[in-house]
Amino acid sequence: MRPFSEAQIERYSRHIILREVGGVGQRKLLDSRVLVVGGGGLGSPVGLYLAAAGVGTIGIVDSDSVDLSNLQRQILHATADVGRPKCLSARETMEGINPDVRVVPHQLRLTSANVLDVIGDYDVIVDGADNFPTRYLVNDACVLAGKSLSHAGILRFEGHVTTIVPGRGPCYRCLYAEPPPPGLVPSCQEAGILGAVAGVIGSIQAAEVLKLILDIGEPLIGRLLVFDGLDMTFSTVEMSRRPDCPVCGDRPTITAPIDYEEFCRLHDGATLQREVQP
Amino acid sequence: MSANGDLVEVRVFGPLREIVGRKSVSLPYAGMTVKHALARFAEDQGDRVRPMLLDSQGNRRRSLILLLNDQTVDEDTRHLRSGDVISVLLPLAGG
Numbered sequence: 350m351r352p353f354s355e356a357q358i359e360r361y362s363r364h365i366i367l368r369e370v371g372g373v374g375q376r377k378l379l380d381s382r383v384l385v386v387g388g389g390g391l392g393s394p395v396g397l398y399l400a401a402a403g404v405g406t407i408g409i410v411d412s413d414s415v416d417l418s419n420l421q422r423q424i425l426h427a428t429a430d431v432g433r434p435k436c437l438s439a440r441e442t443m444e445g446i447n448p449d450v451r452v453v454p455h456q457l458r459l460t461s462a463n464v465l466d467v468i469g470d471y472d473v474i475v476d477g478a479d480n481f482p483t484r485y486l487v488n489d490a491c492v493l494a495g496k497s498l499s500h501a502g503i504l505r506f507e508g509h510v511t512t513i514v515p516g517r518g519p520c521y522r523c524l525y526a527e528p529p530p531p532g533l534v535p536s537c538q539e540a541g542i543l544g545a546v547a548g549v550i551g552s553i554q555a556a557e558v559l560k561l562i563l564d565i566g567e568p569l570i571g572r573l574l575v576f577d578g579l580d581m582t583f584s585t586v587e588m589s590r591r592p593d594c595p596v597c598g599d600r601p602t603i604t605a606p607i608d609y610e611e612f613c614r615l616h617d618g619a620t621l622q623r624e625v626q627p
Numbered sequence: 628m629s630a631n632g633d634l635v636e637v638r639v640f641g642p643l644r645e646i647v648g649r650k651s652v653s654l655p656y657a658g659m660t661v662k663h664a665l666a667r668f669a670e671d672q673g674d675r676v677r678p679m680l681l682d683s684q685g686n687r688r689r690s691l692i693l694l695l696n697d698q699t700v701d702e703d704t705r706h707l708r709s710g711d712v713i714s715v716l717l718p719l720a721g722g
Contacts, residue, residue: 387722389722390721390722391722392722476722477722478722479720479721479722480720481718481720484718484720501722502718502719502720502721502722503719503721503722504641504642504719504720504721505644505645507640507641507644507719508719509641509716509718509719524692524718525689525690525691525692525717525718526689526690527688527689527690528690528718529679529688529690529691529717529718530678530690533678533679534641534642534679534690534717534718534720535642535720536720536721537720537721537722540642540645540721542721547722573692573716575640575716580650584697586692586694586697586714586716587697587698588692588699589699
């Protein structure tokens with residue numbers, strides 16, 4: 350194991366004194382590679398905590414630029430960053446916290462054509478996307494590539510978070526086999542989000558990622574943690590892998606990444622077939 | 628007409644909560660199957676809720692989680708009893 354510098358021993362001292370982490374665990378973190386999909390409300394706390402923890406390589410996928418309306422919750426970015434690409438703003442903030450960290454910006458939108466290439470370089474993936482097409486794409490790609498995934502979604506005062514390890518529990522499609530029809534379920538832009546809820550849920554995702562890398566504790570595999578920020582309660586729903594899951598089931602029908610548009614077209618086709626049957 | 632003994636609690640999450648206006652409602656669904664109760668709830672709650680829960684043929688959407696007393700359930704066969712709790716979760720898009 351490569352030795353730590355004096356500055357590293359001091360920087361990571363509160364990790365190193367944890368029996369479950371220690372010097373060996375801290376070295377694992379420094380050698381690990383995590384991809385954060387979305388540099389927004391969830392990606393911000395995830396990125397900040399992973400950088401502070403010394404995760405050595407952090408990729409960040411975001412095609413957007415910082416908007417003034419982001420700053421109420423997206424704590425990776427500052428007022429002076431408005432108009433700049435989120436990837437670059439995120440990189441500056443994260444590398445500013447910890448020079449041990451290399452941040453790789455992926456200023457693009459994930460598609461069926463690029464998703465396997467992008468996630469291929471990373472050990473653990475974090476879903477902090479703001480739309481269903483990306484969420485399903487990332488889930489399917491992680492199942493196909495056998496990558497661990499921290500999934501979360503937020504809206505108004507509520508957050509859902511779970512950890513997906515292919516082969517060890519359910520995937521996102523085992524919970525919600527298909528996305529809601531476009532336009533029926535609102536986004537944060539339409540329904541709002543209390544900024545601190547993103548902080549609560551993103552921090553849980555960061556903790557889950559660190560646990561997965563360190564191989565400690567019990568990840569949220571097979572458990573959907575539901576946070577209600579108005580009542581200030583957490584509840585847990587236990588879920589199992591579905592044998593009929595279209596991507597991780599016994600006879601998968603999704604064997605390559607698909608884009609949402611294509612998914613909708615396939616689904617419409619299926620509906621059409623049903624309708625023409627007597 | 629229903630006595631209190633018929634009541635089942637329906638808990639809603641995510642975007643449903645804002646539309647329904649409450650976290651849970653008590654409804655006289657005892658005796659129905661879970662599947663029938665979801666369809667009935669969708670119809671009773673009106674035009675904004677219905678398409679979130681049912682497709683155009685009236686079938687339960689696959690984009691939701693339906694739980695009975697916090698457990699997954701055979702929706703077609705399990706009949707509701709007084710005091711049962713149905714939970715309806717929709718995925719959250721926001722990040």
